[in-house]
Amino acid sequence: MEERDTASEPDHSTEAGNLYTAVPPQSSSQVQSSSQTQAEPEEPAEEQPDQQPEMKVVIRTLTPSLTSDQEIQLDPAPPDPSQDALIPQESEVIIQESDDVGNSTATVKILIMPEGHMMTMAFTIGLTAQDLKNHFASELRVPSDIIQIKLNGVAIENQQTLMSLGVQPHGTVQLEMSSLDPENYPIKPVKPQQECSMPDVITVRVQTDVNTFQDVVVEIERATQKKPFLGGYRHKISKTEYHHAAVQTVAKRRPDRGVEMFSKDTQTVVLKSQAQQCTINTSTQMTKIGLYVSNMKDKLLTPGTYITADQLHSTRLKAVITIQTYTRRWLAQRLTAQLRLDKELQLVRMEREERRKIEEKEEQIRDEYCRRMNPRKKEDFALLYNALEKWRQDEVERINATLSGAERKAALCVLLKEETQLIASIGSHRITAGERNQEKAVQVFLNKCAAPKTWRALDGTMTQMDTPESIRAKELRDLYNSINLNYLSQEERLDILLTLKHTVKEHDCKLTKQIVELIDREADLLLRGVKESNLEGLRKRIATLFLQYIKTPTFNPQVSRFLQVPQDPAQLKKNIYFCRGCSNYLLSTDFALTASARVVGLCLQCSELDNEARCQKDSSHYKTILKRLRETEAESSPDTKMTYLLQEQDLQYLVDVVWGAQSALCAWNDLHDLVLVRWDRHWEWSPWNCILLTKDEAATHYKVENMEKAYGEAFIRNIRLKHAQARKYFSQIRAMAEYVHDGDSTPAAHSDLLVTKPITTLTK
Numbered sequence: 207m208e209e210r211d212t213a214s215e216p217d218h219s220t221e222a223g224n225l226y227t228a229v230p231p232q233s234s235s236q237v238q239s240s241s242q243t244q245a246e247p248e249e250p251a252e253e254q255p256d257q258q259p260e261m262k263v264v265i266r267t268l269t270p271s272l273t274s275d276q277e278i279q280l281d282p283a284p285p286d287p288s289q290d291a292l293i294p295q296e297s298e299v300i301i302q303e304s305d306d307v308g309n310s311t312a313t314v315k316i317l318i319m320p321e322g323h324m325m326t327m328a329f330t331i332g333l334t335a336q337d338l339k340n341h342f343a344s345e346l347r348v349p350s351d352i353i354q355i356k357l358n359g360v361a362i363e364n365q366q367t368l369m370s371l372g373v374q375p376h377g378t379v380q381l382e383m384s385s386l387d388p389e390n391y392p393i394k395p396v397k398p399q400q401e402c403s404m405p406d407v408i409t410v411r412v413q414t415d416v417n418t419f420q421d422v423v424v425e426i427e428r429a430t431q432k433k434p435f436l437g438g439y440r441h442k443i444s445k446t447e448y449h450h451a452a453v454q455t456v457a458k459r460r461p462d463r464g465v466e467m468f469s470k471d472t473q474t475v476v477l478k479s480q481a482q483q484c485t486i487n488t489s490t491q492m493t494k495i496g497l498y499v500s501n502m503k504d505k506l507l508t509p510g511t512y513i514t515a516d517q518l519h520s521t522r523l524k525a526v527i528t529i530q531t532y533t534r535r536w537l538a539q540r541l542t543a544q545l546r547l548d549k550e551l552q553l554v555r556m557e558r559e560e561r562r563k564i565e566e567k568e569e570q571i572r573d574e575y576c577r578r579m580n581p582r583k584k585e586d587f588a589l590l591y592n593a594l595e596k597w598r599q600d601e602v603e604r605i606n607a608t609l610s611g612a613e614r615k616a617a618l619c620v621l622l623k624e625e626t627q628l629i630a631s632i633g634s635h636r637i638t639a640g641e642r643n644q645e646k647a648v649q650v651f652l653n654k655c656a657a658p659k660t661w662r663a664l665d666g667t668m669t670q671m672d673t674p675e676s677i678r679a680k681e682l683r684d685l686y687n688s689i690n691l692n693y694l695s696q697e698e699r700l701d702i703l704l705t706l707k708h709t710v711k712e713h714d715c716k717l718t719k720q721i722v723e724l725i726d727r728e729a730d731l732l733l734r735g736v737k738e739s740n741l742e743g744l745r746k747r748i749a750t751l752f753l754q755y756i757k758t759p760t761f762n763p764q765v766s767r768f769l770q771v772p773q774d775p776a777q778l779k780k781n782i783y784f785c786r787g788c789s790n791y792l793l794s795t796d797f798a799l800t801a802s803a804r805v806v807g808l809c810l811q812c813s814e815l816d817n818e819a820r821c822q823k824d825s826s827h828y829k830t831i832l833k834r835l836r837e838t839e840a841e842s843s844p845d846t847k848m849t850y851l852l853q854e855q856d857l858q859y860l861v862d863v864v865w866g867a868q869s870a871l872c873a874w875n876d877l878h879d880l881v882l883v884r885w886d887r888h889w890e891w892s893p894w895n896c897i898l899l900t901k902d903e904a905a906t907h908y909k910v911e912n913m914e915k916a917y918g919e920a921f922i923r924n925i926r927l928k929h930a931q932a933r934k935y936f937s938q939i940r941a942m943a944e945y946v947h948d949g950d951s952t953p954a955a956h957s958d959l960l961v962t963k964p965i966t967t968l969t970k
Contacts, residue, residue, distance in 0.1 A: 310375030311425065312368060313407050316342070319384040323395040328407075328425070331373050336364035342383065348391045356382040376407050376423040570878055581632075582639050584814060585826045590632050591817075592824035598625055648753065655756075655764045656680035679764040682756050685709060690749055696732055703729055706752065713761055717754065724748045787812030798855060827877035828858045835882050839891050848892050851942055857882075864932050865898040870925065874900050883907060885925060892945060893932040897925060 309330055316325040329338065335355055343350035355362045357371055359382070373379045385393045410424045438449035493499045577586040578593065598621065605617045656679040658670040672680075688702050707725045710718040728744050759766040770793065781794040787808040796809045808816065817823055835857075836849045852860075861867055861877070868875040883904045884890075885897045899907055910916045917925075936942050 312373045312376060313378040314338075314368070314373075315378065315380040317380060317382045318393055318395055319382055321393075321395065325395065329368065331368040331375060334365055334367050335362045338381075339364070346393055348385065348393060352386045352391050353393070354384050354386055356384070376425070378407065581635055582643070585824075585829075587632065587636055587639075588814070588817065588822075589824050589826060591822040594625065594628055594632070595822035651768060652679070652683040652686065652756070654768055655762065656683045673764075675762075675764040679756075679762055682709075682762055686749070686752060686756060689745070689752065699732060700729060706748075710752070710755060717751065717758070721748065721751050721755065724751065785809040785812060787816075798853065825854055825858065828854050828861060831861065831877065831880065831882060832857045835891070838881075838883070843890055846890055848890065848942070848945060851939065852893075856936070856939075859935065860893055860896075860932060861898060864893075864928050864935075868898070869900050869903060870897050870921075871899060871903050885929070886913065893936045893942075894929040896932075 309332060311328045312331050314327055314329050316327070317323075318325065336350070338355060339350040339353045342353060357379075362371070362381075368379065371379065383393065385391050408424050408426065410422045411419050412422050414420050438447055440447050491497075491499055574589070577589055581587050581590055601621050602618070605614055605621065609617050656676060658672045658676050660668055660670050662668055685702075685706060689706060691702075694702070703725045707722055710721045724744065724747060728741060728748065731741060731744070756762050757765055757769070759769070782791050783794060783797060783806045784791055785797070785806075785808060788811065790809070792809050796811075797806055798810055798813060832849075832852065832854060839846045839849045860882070861880075867877065869880060874880065879900050880898055881901055881904050882891075882896050882898055885895050887908055889895055897907070913922060
């Protein structure tokens with residue numbers, strides 16, 4: 207244990223055992239100096255708060271009264287580099303002889319203008335101003351010729367040294383540093399590094415004799431490393447703290463002998479166990495002359511029945527048989543209990559699966575019923591027309607089978623009238639749904655225009671920003687919703703009309719003039735007391751014209767991003783095709799092209815109209831199958847592209863023509879229960895690597911490892927024939943042509959299965 211303060215320590219050696227108390231480790235404990243010195247700080251450098259850095263103290267004398275090469279070192283042993291990571295280095299106090307004046311250091315405080323940031327560094331007073339500029343140019347990463355250093359507001363020439371400026375050895379000077387070109391090369395303060403040290407200079411008065419004192423300049427280098435406090439002892443009377451030797455000076459390392467040494471604990475101990483049979487002397491005590499042994503505790507032992515080796519073996523065999531019998535019984539009971547539990551769980555799973563299938567079927571029927579009773583989308587009306595066509599065909603077959611002659615013609619006429627009424631009813635529902643969908647589409651369009659710009663930051667948070675265009679679109683949206691409100695009073699309606707009038711009068715054109723004229727007409731009719739029911743047409747016309755005003759990019763710049771017709775005439779020539787049905791020029795996205803199509807035919811609207819008038823087919827089943835296929839392939843192979851190249855018409859050909867719209871195993875023809883899965887699950891899905899099965903069959907098919915063993919030769923031959931038919935048809939698609947080759951498809955990119963197929967070599 208090393209003592210840190212012995213100046214004022216009284217002699218209490220007689221009561222050492224009672225005068226020292228243990229001190230726990232504290233981050234705020236202070237260690238007293240070991241010498242009787244009085245330190246006077248001399249403008250210390252800036253210190254970081256809440257830190258106790260390690261200090262290296264170098265004392266340089268100002269008077270030549272001390273002898274040369276005089277050193278006072280508190281550490282009894284040099285630091286061990288190998289133990290730097292375990293024990294922090296201690297403070298060192300070294301008194302050195304005065305060096306050459308030019309090599310002496312001084313504390314230079316640099317005031318960075320115009321920020322006013324202060325930097326404190328130590329330089330030798332023999333350095334010139336150019337040397338200082340070069341140093342700060344490398345630190346601040348700016349050219350040295352644009353750095354200007356001033357002293358008391360006067361610029362310093364490059365050849366002037368710190369000594370010529372009047373800086374004394376170990377003194378302090380404050381300089382001002384600025385940039386001659388602050389716009390291109392601004393001077394910014396350097397961030398403090400963890401490894402750098404900022405020196406301080408203080409004057410210490412040291413007692414050299416009884417009445418003799420000497421002033422010594424001490425330069426303190428403060429390191430950023432924080433030395434831990436490991437505890438110690440405190441004197442009860444003097445309150446002096448004594449720290450453990452482990453936190454003081456690093457122990458001196460023993461000199462290397464040149465021989466590699468190992469500790470005994472690191473060696474391998476070889477143990478050997480050997481039994482020894484030692485001779486043991488035993489004796490018995492019996493009665494004799496001069497010795498009496500009592501027989502009060504003696505026992506009389508009688509020999510039992512002699513057991514032979516065969517009898518012992520038979521007894522053990524019976525015991526083994528008994529143990530095995532009960533053990534096997536216990537194992538059998540446990541096995542039967544486990545089998546019974548597995549059977550119950552299997553029954554529960556089967557019951558749950560059956561219940562799920564029934565619920566799915568009921569949900570499907572309910573959904574289809576709701577779609578028929580309340581149609582909203584195009585698919586719903588296609589379902590209605592398909593159901594109407596099925597009903598008409600059934601009625602025609604019934605009439606042809608039961609009636610003939612005039613009765614048959616009369617029944618067909620009645621059937622035609624009923625069909626006409628049903629078509630008219632479907633048309634009225636379609637008009638109502640179209641108006642409702644149109645209102646929703648307008649609201650969605652206005653909300654998209656008024657939505658702020660949104661982007662995701664690196665931390666996952668969403669940031670939104672309103673632009674002048676989005677704010678303008680939001681104002682127009684709110685005004686459009688206001689003019690469509692019902693049950694407003696006359697004053698509120700006039701206020702809304704006045705706001706609308708001021709808004710559209712910002713632009714003078716034919717459209718705005720029409721809107722202003724209609725607004726004035728409605729205001730005049732309101733003041734005349736006309737009923738609101740008579741103003742519905744006028745208000746609808748105002749709303750329609752104002753919506754046209756909103757969709758004009760001149761009045762609403764935000765709307766140009768969502769218009770289908772581009773404003774640039776040069777873009778109108780790209781991807782524009784002519785529809786032979788409606789004689790309109792439409793975008794390429796408005797046409798449905800099949801794999802075998804060579805020319806652009808009817809657009810989507812004309813195709814739907816033709817389907818309603820003639821075929822009346824429902825293609826929602828194929829859309830559902832395609833959706834399930836894409837979801838399944840996206841989970842197994844996220845990089846797959848084949849499923850996204852297929853259209854509904856292509857999938858319809860694959861299901862109806864290639865696979866006959868039925869399961870390949872059980873010939874189930876309900877499209878709601880059929881799915882397209884991979885034929886070989888080790889390879890990516892493609893039209894020539896698929897099979898149409900029910901959901902239950904697909905789950906079982908995915909568990910098959912070897913197709914040749916699981917299915918028969920005739921079945922496999924039939925499947926390969928269908929694959930060849932699909933390959934021939936879909937090879938006409940230019941995007942799929944690169945995937946078509948003689949072999950199978952490429953393996954799934956993200957499949958976890960590694961499949962190797964041996965090469966068969968035939969020798970003759």
